[in-house]
Amino acid sequence: MSLTLYNTLTREKEPFRPVVPGHAGIYMCGPTVYSDPHLGHARGPVVFDVLRRWLEHEGYRVRFVTNVTDVGHLVDDADDGEDKLAKRAQIEKLEPMEVAEKYFWAYFDAMASLNVRRPSIVPRASGHIIEQQQLTAELIERGVAYERDGNVYFDVSAWEAYGKLSGRDPDELLEGTRVEVRSDKDDPRDFALWKRAEAGHIMRWPSPWGEGFPGWHIECTVMSTKYLGDEFDIHGGGLDLVFPHHECEVAQAEAAGKPFARYWMHWNMITLGGEKMAKSKDHFVTLEELFADYDPLVVRFHLLRSHYRSVSDFSEEGLQASAAGLKRLREAYRNARHGLPEGVEADAQPFAAFRERFAAALDDDLNTPQAIAVLFDAARDVNRAVEEGASPAYRAGAIALLDELLGEVLGVPPAEDAVHDALATVDGLVDMVLAERQRARDRRDFASADQLRDRLAELGVTIEDTPQGSRWRLD
RNA sequence: GGCGCCGUAGCCAAGGGGUAAGGCAGAGGUCUGCAAAACCUCGAUUCACCGGUUCGAAUCCGGUCGGCGCCUCCA
Numbered sequence: 258m259s260l261t262l263y264n265t266l267t268r269e270k271e272p273f274r275p276v277v278p279g280h281a282g283i284y285m286c287g288p289t290v291y292s293d294p295h296l297g298h299a300r301g302p303v304v305f306d307v308l309r310r311w312l313e314h315e316g317y318r319v320r321f322v323t324n325v326t327d328v329g330h331l332v333d334d335a336d337d338g339e340d341k342l343a344k345r346a347q348i349e350k351l352e353p354m355e356v357a358e359k360y361f362w363a364y365f366d367a368m369a370s371l372n373v374r375r376p377s378i379v380p381r382a383s384g385h386i387i388e389q390q391q392l393t394a395e396l397i398e399r400g401v402a403y404e405r406d407g408n409v410y411f412d413v414s415a416w417e418a419y420g421k422l423s424g425r426d427p428d429e430l431l432e433g434t435r436v437e438v439r440s441d442k443d444d445p446r447d448f449a450l451w452k453r454a455e456a457g458h459i460m461r462w463p464s465p466w467g468e469g470f471p472g473w474h475i476e477c478t479v480m481s482t483k484y485l486g487d488e489f490d491i492h493g494g495g496l497d498l499v500f501p502h503h504e505c506e507v508a509q510a511e512a513a514g515k516p517f518a519r520y521w522m523h524w525n526m527i528t529l530g531g532e533k534m535a536k537s538k539d540h541f542v543t544l545e546e547l548f549a550d551y552d553p554l555v556v557r558f559h560l561l562r563s564h565y566r567s568v569s570d571f572s573e574e575g576l577q578a579s580a581a582g583l584k585r586l587r588e589a590y591r592n593a594r595h596g597l598p599e600g601v602e603a604d605a606q607p608f609a610a611f612r613e614r615f616a617a618a619l620d621d622d623l624n625t626p627q628a629i630a631v632l633f634d635a636a637r638d639v640n641r642a643v644e645e646g647a648s649p650a651y652r653a654g655a656i657a658l659l660d661e662l663l664g665e666v667l668g669v670p671p672a673e674d675a676v677h678d679a680l681a682t683v684d685g686l687v688d689m690v691l692a693e694r695q696r697a698r699d700r701r702d703f704a705s706a707d708q709l710r711d712r713l714a715e716l717g718v719t720i721e722d723t724p725q726g727s728r729w730r731l732d
Numbered sequence: 733g734g735c736g737c738c739g740u741a742g743c744c745a746a747g748g749g750g751u752a753a754g755g756c757a758g759a760g761g762u763c764u765g766c767a768a769a770a771c772c773u774c775g776a777u778u779c780a781c782c783g784g785u786u787c788g789a790a791u792c793c794g795g796u797c798g799g800c801g802c803c804u805c806c807a
Contacts (some may be wrong), residue, residue, distance in 0.1 A: 268736095288807070297807050330805075341805075423802080429734055430803075473805085495807030500735090502806090525737085526801065535806055562755075563745065568738070568800065575744055578756035582744095585755080592770070618746090626746050630754035637771090644763095644771055703765060710767085721768050728769095 260315070262491070263566060263622045265499060265521035266422055270622050275490050276519065281317045282485035283309065284518070286477060286494035286502070287379075289326040290360035291345045294367045295541035296556075296571055297495070297527045297534040303557050303668075304524055304565040304623065305493055306373040310666050311619050322484050323376040325364075327357035327383045329460035330473050343459045353459050357383070367544040370553035372668045378484050382476035386462045389471040389479050392513060393450040401512040405441040407453030407467040411508060413446040422507050422521060423500035448505050450475050474505035481506075482515055492518035496525050497533075524565040531570060542571065555580045558669050561625040582633070586663060589636035590671040592643045593655040596725050603653035607642075611635040615662050625667065632663055687718055691727045694720075 260273040275281050285305050288298055302323075309319050329342035342353045349356060365375075382389075393409050396402035401415045413419045413427060420427050430446050449472035454461035461468045481492060487510075494503060503521065510517035526533045534541040547556055559579035563569040605612075611631055618627035639647075639655040647655075659671040690709055697705040710720045719732050 286807075289805085295807090299807085301807055424735060425803075426734080496737090497802065497806055500802060501804090524807075526807075528800075531799070533801070533806090537804095537806060566737090567745085570744090572744085574756085578744060581757090582755045588769070624746075626755095627753075630746070633754055640770060641772090698765085701765080707766080719768070721770095722764070723769075724763085730769095 260312070260620045261622055262520050262522060264519075265503075265523050268424075271520070273490075273520070275317070276486070276488055279317060281312050281319045281491065282322075282489040283319060283491045283493070284322045284324075284477070284481040284485055284489065285376075285492075286498055287323040287325050288360075288364055289330065289341065290357045290364060291341045292360060292536055293543045293545060294360075294364045295534055295536070295543045296547060297541060298364065299367070299371055299544060299556065300527055300560050300565065300569070301493065301495060301524045302368050302373045303371055303560045304625075305522075306668055307561065307619075307625060307666065308491075308522075308623055309374065310668060311623070314666050320377045320485060321374075322378045322380065322481065324477060324480050325357075325361055325379060325381050326473070326476065327354070327361070327381050328386075328470050328476070329353055329458075340458055340460060346459070354383075357381075363545075367548075367553075370544075370548060371557045372554060372670075374668075380480040380484065382471065382480070383460075385476060385479055385483070386471060388483060389475050390451070390464050392475060392479050392509065393471075394465065395513050396450060396509065399512060399514075402450055403443065404466050405443075407469060408441060408449060409451040409466055409472075410442050410447040411450055411505065411512075412443065413448070413508070414444055416508050416512050418511060419446075419508050420504065423504045425500065425504070448472065448474060448501065450509070474502055475509055477502070478506045478509045478513075478515075478517075482510065482517070487514075488516035489518055491520045491522060493522040493524070496523045499523055525568045528568055528570045534571070547576075551576055551580065554669050555583055558583045558629075558667075561667060561669075562629060564624060564626055566622075583669065586632055586636050586659065587671050587673065589639045590656060590659045591730075593639055593647075593652040593659075594672075595643075595723070595728055597649055597652050597656070601649040601653040603657040604648070604650035605654050605657065607638075607651060608635065608654055608658045611638075611658065612662070615666075619666070628662075628667070632659070635659075687713065687729055691720070691729065695727065 261270045262273050263270045283305065285301060288294065305321075309321050312319050327342065329340040340353075342356050345356045346353045351359070369375075393402065396411065397404065397409065400412075402409055402411050417427075420430070427446065431444075451464060451466055451471060452469050453467055454469045458470070460470055462470060481489065492503070492506075507517060528534065529540060529542065532540060544553075544556075555576065559576050560569070562579055562582070611634065614631045615628050618624045618631060621627070635655075635658060642651060642655075664670045690713060694706045694709040697703070697709065713720060713729070717732050718729050720727055720729050
C-alpha cells in the first residue's frame with residue numbers, strides 16, 4: 258500500500274508521487290492574523306499535521322511551510338475598502354504590526370495546545386514584498402498583467418487555463434451577478450497583483466508603480482515557490498479558498514512559467530448549527546473558549562473523528578462523545594501499563610494486523626475516522642487480553658502500538674503524563690494510603706477502608722480495585 | 733443563474749456494485765464486601781424518497797425533496 262490523496266485539480270484520488278523521491282514539500286495556507294483563531298482555523302492545521310506525521314512515519318523527509326498574511330488586505334474587493342489590519346488597529350489602539358503580532362501568536366499558541374508541530378518555515382507576506390513585486394513585474398513583462406494608475410492587474414483573458422482548479426468556465430465568470438463598481442480593471446474577472454495605497458492607508462511600500470501593497474493571492478505563489486521550488490508536492494487550504502484564491506495562485510505561477518503544486522488538498526468547513534463558521538459573520542466559537550472547557554487534545558481527537566473532506570457540524574454533545582471515546586483508548590493504555598515492569602521487550606506480532614489496517618486507512622486519503630476505528634478495535638483486544646492475564650511482552654506491545662499510532666501519528670498522546678509525572682511524590686503518598694487501606698480491608702475493617710477511600714476522593718483521587726491490586730487516578 | 737458537495741441507528745461517523753466499520757448514549761449480565769474501571773451480550777432486513785441498469789445497489793444512472801459550500805474577505 259502507498260499513500261493516495263484526493264487532488265482537487267483532477268477530482269480524483271491519486272497515488273502520491275513526490276517531485277523528489279523520499280521528500281515531501283507541503284504548503285498550507287495559514288490565517289490572516291487580525292482576530293482570534295476559531296475552531297474552523299484548527300481543522301486544516303490538525304489534518305495537515307497528521308499528514309506530515311504520517312509521511313515522516315513512512316520515511317519521508319518533510320518540509321512544511323505555513324504562511325501568515327499580515328499586509329492589511331481590504332475588507333472587501335471595492336477599491337476603497339478598509340484595510341482589515343488597520344481597522345482592527347484602530348479598534349484596539351495598536352500599531353497594525355502589533356495587531357498582526359498579537360494574533361500571530363494567538364494562532365500559534367493555540368496550534369501548540371492542539372499538539373500541532375511547528376512548521377519548518379513560517380514566511381510572512383510583509384517579509385516578501387520585494388519578491389511579490391518581482392513576480393508582478395515578470396507577469397507584466399510576459400504580457401499577462403497590466404498597470405492602471407498605480408494598480409496592477411492580472412489579465413484573465415490572456416490566460417486560457419484560468420478556472421482549471423475550481424472547475425469554472427472563464428466565460429461564465431463574466432456573467433457573474435456582481436457588477437464591479439468604479440473599477441479601472443479591463444475585465445471584471447481580473448484580479449489585483451499590486452494595489453495602490455490610498456491616502457490614509459497605513460501599510461504601504463514603495464514600488465515601481467507607486468506606493469501600495471501586494472494583492473492577496475500573490476503572496477502564496479511567491480512564498481510557496483521560494484521555499485519549496487517552482488514545482489512542489491502539496492498545496493492545501495480550506496475549501497473556501499479554492500476560488501478565487503487558489504485559482505489565482507495557479508494562474509500567477511503558471512503564467513510565470515512555474516509548474517507549481519502537484520496535489521491540491523482542501524478540507525471542508527466546520528459549521529455551527531449547520532452554517533459555516535466565519536469571522537465575517539461573527540458566527541464561530543473561538544479556540545480559547547473551547548479550551549476553557551475541553552482538553553485541547555480532545556478537540557484535536559474530535560477533529561480527526563470526521564474525514565477532512567466532509568462538513569463537520571460542531572456541537573458540545575459531539576465533543577463530549579469524543580472525550581468519552583478518547584478516554585476509552587487511554588483506559589486501554591492504562592490497563593496495559595498497570596503493574597508492567599520497566600524494560601519489558603514488546604511483542605509486536607499480535608498487533609501487526611492492526612498496524613496494517615491503520616496504515617491502509619491513512620493511506621486512503623487520510624481516512625482518520627477509519628484509522629481511529631482500528632484503534633478502538635485494538636483497544637477491545639487489549640482490554641480483553643489484559644483481563645485474561647496477558648503477558649508483559651504483549652502488554653508492552655500494546656503500549657508501543659498506542660504510543661506510535663495514537664501518540665506519534667495522530668498526535669494524541671495516550672498517556673496523560675503531564676499530570677502523572679509532575680505528581681511523582683503524590684504517587685508515593687497515595688500508595689502509602691492505599692497500603693493502609695489494604696491492611697484495613699485484610700482485617701475486614703471496611704469502615705476504615707471506605708473512610709480512607711472517601712477522603713482520597715475528596716482530594717480528587719479515585720480508587721479502583723482490581724484483581725492485581727488497587728490503583729488510582731486523579732479526576 | 734453557474735459550479736460543487738451532502739442526506740447511513742437516539743446522536744456522531746466510516747463504507748461506496750456482493751449482502752451495513754467504529755464511537756457516544758441506552759439495556760441486560762460477569763467481576764467486586766460496596767463502588768469504579770474493565771469484559772461479555774443486545775440494536776439499521778436497512779442506508780431521504782421514486783424510478784432505472786444489474787444475477788445482485790446504501791454503493792452506478794435519471795428524477796424528486798431537504799440541507800450546505802463557492803461564485804465577495806473567509807480555514
